[in-house]
Amino acid sequence: MSKIQVDQLIAEKIRNFEGPIELVDSNGQIVGVVRRPPTEAEIERAKQRSSRGGETLTWAHVRMKFRQEIGE
Numbered sequence: 001m002s003k004i005q006v007d008q009l010i011a012e013k014i015r016n017f018e019g020p021i022e023l024v025d026s027n028g029q030i031v032g033v034v035r036r037p038p039t040e041a042e043i044e045r046a047k048q049r050s051s052r053g054g055e056t057l058t059w060a061h062v063r064m065k066f067r068q069e070i071g072e
Contacts, residue, residue, distance in 0.1 A: 018042075 006014075014021060014034055021034040038046070050056060057065070 014036060017036075021036075022030050023032040023034060025031050
């Protein structure tokens, strides 16, 4: 893996942004994308959103519930 050191201001911006970050040159051309690791709070929020506090369903369970709803 290659490393490029960025100044403290850029590093702080990267830490504070959410989602992927496009790195562009002075002409606006994309030179890369940064995807920082999620924080513990972001991981917890994603877990809560995926299950909405209830059980997480498999694809087979979703199909079965759908078929029950439409009367198959």
